[in-house]
Amino acid sequence: MINTPGAITIGVLSILGTIAFTKKLGSEWAWINRKLIHLSVVPAILMFYWGLIPRWIFASAAFLISLIQLQPHLRRRELSWYQIRNNYGEVFFALSASVISATLPIEYATAVLLAMAVSDGVTGIIRHYYFRKNGFNVKLKKHWTGSLGYFVTAVIIAFIFLSAGTVEKIGWAAMLTLAEYQRLLDDNLAVPLVGGLLFLLY
Numbered sequence: 001m002i003n004t005p006g007a008i009t010i011g012v013l014s015i016l017g018t019i020a021f022t023k024k025l026g027s028e029w030a031w032i033n034r035k036l037i038h039l040s041v042v043p044a045i046l047m048f049y050w051g052l053i054p055r056w057i058f059a060s061a062a063f064l065i066s067l068i069q070l071q072p073h074l075r076r077r078e079l080s081w082y083q084i085r086n087n088y089g090e091v092f093f094a095l096s097a098s099v100i101s102a103t104l105p106i107e108y109a110t111a112v113l114l115a116m117a118v119s120d121g122v123t124g125i126i127r128h129y130y131f132r133k134n135g136f137n138v139k140l141k142k143h144w145t146g147s148l149g150y151f152v153t154a155v156i157i158a159f160i161f162l163s164a165g166t167v168e169k170i171g172w173a174a175m176l177t178l179a180e181y182q183r184l185l186d187d188n189l190a191v192p193l194v195g196g197l198l199f200l201l202y
Contacts, residue, residue: 011044
């Protein structure tokens with residue numbers, strides 16, 4: 001039986017292990033590395049959902065991680081294998097995870113957190129390989145193939161974690177997909193913002 005210290009250890013090791021792995025891949029794979037690190041948060045999210053990591057610990061840890069990741073940006077010494085100069089996406093991701101986990105009911109927060117981690121990770125990887133295969137610059141590009149991956153995974157998450165009808169679950173996934181696709185606001189802020197507002201309907 002996993003207790004709270006064990007759950008925290010699993011969550012931390014998953015993230016740190018992935019960061020160490022992506023460091024070996026190097027800066028050439030920075031955009032993939034960012035998505036792999038997103039996906040590495042899934043064990044911690046599930047431990048949070050199962051009540052093994054208390055809300056205050058999860059939210060506090062996410063906030064601390066956002067501050068730790070902000071420091072290299074402020075010193076202009078980014079961790080080049082996954083941080084991009086003038087792109088604070090990973091900072092926003094951790095900060096948003098802190099706010100979402102601290103303020104929303106656990107079941108709904110889990111759905112939003114998994115969309116941020118899994119759906120965003122999947123869409124980024126799909127887009128990366130699509131543009132590399134077609135010889136285009138991978139950086140900061142959106143494409144419908146990635147959005148399709150986002151939508152499909154978000155629908156699966158909605159059907160597992162949301163207490164709503166079929167139409168509402170699909171609508172939730174569609175709204176988050178649009179929030180991820182738009183270019184006006186970083187998706188690591190837009191998705192949790194839209195997800196948080198949609199809670200009023202769910």
